[in-house]
Amino acid sequence: MVTIISRDEWGALPPKKIDPDPFTPWLGGVVIHHEGGGNKSVDPHDRCAALVRQIQNDAMNYDIVGEIEYDLSKLHIGHKEPEYDDIPYNFVVCKHGGIYEGRGADRRSAANSTETPGANSNYYAVMGLIGADDPVTPEMAAAIKDLCGWLQNVRDAGFSIKGHRDVRTTYTECPGNLYPYVQRGDFYVPGSGTGGGPYDNTLYIYPRSAWGARPPKDVTPVNISARTGFTVHYSDGPTTQTPRQIQNYHMDSNGWSDIGYNFLVDTSGRIFEGRGWYVEGAHAYGANTTHIGVCFIGESGDATDLALSAIASLYQTAVDMTNYTLAKTYHGGLPGNSTDCPGAQLRVWVQGGMQATLSSLVYATGTYTGSGGSDSSGSSGGGMTQVRSVAAQQQAVNGLGYSPALNVDGVWGPKTDAGVRWLQGKVGAQADGLWGPATETAYKTSTGGGSGGGSSSGGMASVRSVAAQQQAVNGLGYSPALNVDGVWGPKTDAGVRWLQGKVGAQADGLWGPATESAYFAYIDDGAGLTVDGDFGAMTIRATQRAIGVTVDGQWGPDSKRALQHHLNVWGNAGLVEDGDTGPATYKALQSFLNSMTGAGLSVDGAWGPATVKALQTALNQGRF
Structure with a gap:
């Protein structure tokens, strides 16, 4: 049981703004920090809340630009940071074992680093409220372990628990005396981590919205009754590849309309929705309509027991959905497909009947029932997020006058489903609750090609408000910086087009789903290199x-x-x-x-x- 001291209880200031950036901790895990040099911990326990308030105040209002760390008697200046919009940590743990809510479990961290791609987007930040000269108390160690287990088992954190120095390329001693605990694995709870642990019988499907999928250029629906087979593939690349990188290869190098696979699976047993159950794939010659294609992310020999369990569980789910047995096949074994895919390990496994432990499948954004599937939507039962995020759908519904207005929280539920069906009826689309390309086209036609909430002259605000676009442009180094006033004009249009060129999107000044995906690919997966032609x-x-x-x-x-x-x-x-x-x-x-x-x-x-x-x-x- 984890008891968390809420922001209200410790007297937190409200954040300056809530970042719109997505948070995908299942792709990473938890990063451990300490507060810095010297002695920081305090007694008695009732003084700790004031210390957390001071950390937040310093982060949001400090005057000295840069990180200052004391290493023995040396002063070390790290990389420069801007002021934060809030306390940068998700949680803070004091020496007495108190766990204080910082950004909490639903917002991306800001403390881990911008030097390593994905450090903030893929990891929670947990700070131990001690300095470099303070000892780690048993109460603190136990609380951090309990918190990590809770984040992994309840709040979708991945398997990895790292120290701050592990995700920084410049110098830091952080997390100080907590680092030996990280190195020994003292904060890891056996069986914890999304994707299922060795003692967990649940595996997670992460929808397209969760991994930042680009919108498809085209969608060909397939009735589940048309499926007759199940085909196993491998990526034949590093296990660190992301679904978004594979989608980029398929769409940009191969010229396909979308990622080719219906689902992908990684070594941790995480399942990523590609085209989903009800969309034609592009994974095997002559079998894209009849066979569901599942790709293991890795090379031959990399597939773990959890990965095999995930693939076998997807197969069993497909059988349950069709109510008949599907052929178990591998890519190179299909007629007309001369390829080594999926490698010797998976080929032998499929030929042997795909024996593995079966697990329950749960959508990361909602419970998977095994009957309806997500229709490639990214949420069980609705919310076609491969075209427009759930929050953007809610904004669009409200923008057309729906009453009572929906809560724009990005969560799919019965009220949002009803609102989307209402909008579909209003704009002349099929009222099925699935916001696909047809609904998007009908909506734009009905609204004069607008985006729902943007200005008439540009600024695709159904995905990101004009102010958020201006902040993003400034964050990538645009000069002179835009005035973040939420007003669309020639300067903002020029800035957005500059950003689109920088991140590899079409420079049309309209921030739609494609720009959003390219932007997050740049800040999350991108290397952050200076483009100078030096192969250093x-x-x-x-x-x-x-x-x-x-x-x-x-x-x-x-x-x-x-x-x-x-x-x-x-x-x-x-x-x-x-x-x-x-x-x-x-x-x-x-x-x-x-x-x-x-x-x-x-x-x-x-x-x-x-x-x-x-x-x-x-x-x-x-x-x-």
Whole structure:
């Protein structure tokens, strides 16, 4: 049982604003911090709330720009940070075992780092209220362990528990004396973590909205009764790949309308909704309508017991939905599909009957019943979020005069379902509660092509308000910075177009779902490199991270072979994977960069600043 001291109870200031940025902690876990140098903990316990208030006040109003940390007798200046809109931690734990709510369990952290992609978006931030010279009390250690277990079992945190220094590339001692506890695994509760633990019989399906899917260019519905088979694939890439990166490959390099698979599964047993149960796939020649395609994210030999359990449980769910047995198949075993996919490990497993422990499947945003599915919506029972987020649907419904107005909370429920059906009837779309491309088109036609809440001259505000667009533009370094006034004008239009070009979206000044997805790919998956044409240590590390080899900043034979393998898998390059990166490899790289980002490179096999700049741009956009 975890008892949390609420913001009201410790006297928190209201946040300056609530960040609209998505929070996906199931992709990471928890990062542990301490407060800093010297002695910070206080006695008695009733003084701790004042200390938490001071931390919030300093974060929101401090005068010294930069992080200051004391390492023994040395003063170290870390990377500069802006003022925060709120206390940057999700939770704070004092020496007496008190757990204080910071940002809480529903908002992305701001304390972990912007240096490592996904550090804030994929991890909770938990601070131990001690300084570098304070000991860790048994009460604090026990409370942090209980909190981590609760976050993993109840609030969707992933398996990983790291120290702040693990997600920083610049110097920090944080979390100080708590770091040995992190290293020993003292804060891990066996069986905890989303995706199911070894003692948990529940696996989670994460909808398209949760992993930041781009909207599809086209959707071909398929009745579940048309399904006759179930096909297993593998990505043949690093296990660290995200569904969004795979979707980028399929849409930008292959020219497909969407990610090809119906579902994807990672090593932790997490299931990611691709095209879903009711949409035609693009995963196997001659079988896209009849077979549900499931891709394991990794190479041959990487599939864990949890991954196998997730795939087998998806198969059983499909059988339950169709009420008949589906053929168990693998990609290379289908007629007309000559490929090694899904590798020896999964091929043998499928041939042996796909034996694995079956688990209950639960949607991360709602309970999965096994009867209705999500219709590729990202929420069980409705809320077609591959086109428009649930919150944006609620805003649109309210914008057309629905009464009583919906609470714009991003949560799908009976009231939102009724509101969407009302809107569909009003704009002349089928009133099925699923906001798909047809509803989007009818809505825009009815509203004169507007976005619901934006100004008539631009600023697609059904996805993000004009003020939030201005903040995002400024956050990526636009100069001169926009005035965040919520008013759309020529300066904001120019800024949004600049941002769209930077993140790899169409620079049309309309912030729609495609721009939203590209923006989050940039800030969450992007490498944050300076595009200068220098293939230095930072660019090498980012490339190594993308191609799945040891990240050491040294460009040796292993990295070169991994690059060739990466280009073969995702660019169909046909290279010999020998670690000799000559003109053939560079030509393949140039062609791949052109297809992924429209780099416009001359495919001449010459390695130079232009090719490196295009590589840095692709890495920044999460498109490599």
